[in-house]
Amino acid sequence: MKVVHRIIPFVFAGLVAVSCGKKESTDTNEIAEEANEEKFDDQKEENDADFVAETVAANYAEISLAKLAAQKSDNTQIKEVAQLLEKEHGKLLEEFQTFASLKAITVPSEEEDKAKRKIEDLTNEEDVKEFNREWCKAMVDRHEKNIREFESRLEKTQDADLKILIDQKLPDLRTHLDKIKACEQSI
Numbered sequence: 001m002k003v004v005h006r007i008i009p010f011v012f013a014g015l016v017a018v019s020c021g022k023k024e025s026t027d028t029n030e031i032a033e034e035a036n037e038e039k040f041d042d043q044k045e046e047n048d049a050d051f052v053a054e055t056v057a058a059n060y061a062e063i064s065l066a067k068l069a070a071q072k073s074d075n076t077q078i079k080e081v082a083q084l085l086e087k088e089h090g091k092l093l094e095e096f097q098t099f100a101s102l103k104a105i106t107v108p109s110e111e112e113d114k115a116k117r118k119i120e121d122l123t124n125e126e127d128v129k130e131f132n133r134e135w136c137k138a139m140v141d142r143h144e145k146n147i148r149e150f151e152s153r154l155e156k157t158q159d160a161d162l163k164i165l166i167d168q169k170l171p172d173l174r175t176h177l178d179k180i181k182a183c184e185q186s187i
Contacts, residue, residue, distance in 0.1 A: 028108035029057050035106035048162055049105045051153045052096055056107040058146055059093035061115035065142075068119060069135050074128045077186055078135065081179045085139075088172060099165055129187070136184035143177040 036049040062085055069082035100107045111119070118138055125131040150173060154166045 027113070028110050029053070029112050032106040032108045039104065039106070044156075044158055048153070048157050048159050049103075051149065051157075052100050052103070052105050052162070053107045054112075054149070055146075056093060056096050056100065057110070057112045057115070058142070059089045059096065060108070061111035061119070062089040062139075062142065063093065064111060064115070064119050065122070065135065065139060068122055072122075072128065073132055073135065075132050075183070075187060078132055078183050081183050084179070085176060088176070092169060092172070095165065095169075099161065103159075103161075132187050133184075136180060136187065139180045140177065140184060143173055143180060147173050147177065 032053045033050065036046060036053060040046040040049055066082040066086035066089065070079050070086065073079055073082065097107060099105075110116075122131060122135055122138070125134060147170065150166050150170050154163060154170070157163055157166075
């Protein structure tokens with residue numbers, strides 16, 4: 001019995017030491033950011049990689065938000081726009097993942113934490129009218145932000161392939177924004 005009492009403090013100390021060790025991140029956004037920091041020495045290339053990774057994460061969020069609206073909204077116009085967004089952001093996600101693969105850019109496999117919280121908030125919203133308002137507001141805000149980021153990266157990047165991709169996709173984002181604003185005005 002005395003031996004057991006002597007061993008317990010050592011076992012406990014070992015467990016504490018193991019639990020205080022380096023924590024591995026499971027957030028794929030953080031993992032992608034760190035991998036790209038290590039991979040790209042040139043700041044411009046790293047900025048392009050960050051843009052691509054953030055765009056991939058944003059598209060995961062757009063798809064999740066679109067699916068949620070298609071399920072939860074009672075507004076036909078919102079449901080139609082949500083289905084369009086799910087389809088088109090799915091294509092956009094694939095194109096940016098392919099681009100990332102060609103350029104050896106590490107990208108996340110999920111939306112960012114802030115987007116996850118918004119999705120959770122909207123999922124928990126019980127008043128469908130409030131859901132419609134909040135969903136439209138969130139999607140307008142997200143698309144306006146994405147358009148600003150696309151325009152900014154278009155001006156700053158030296159990567160010709162990235163310029164082409166952004167230039168091709170900006171009109172789609174603007175169309176999405178117009179459709180979402182139309183939904184917002186109709187409710």
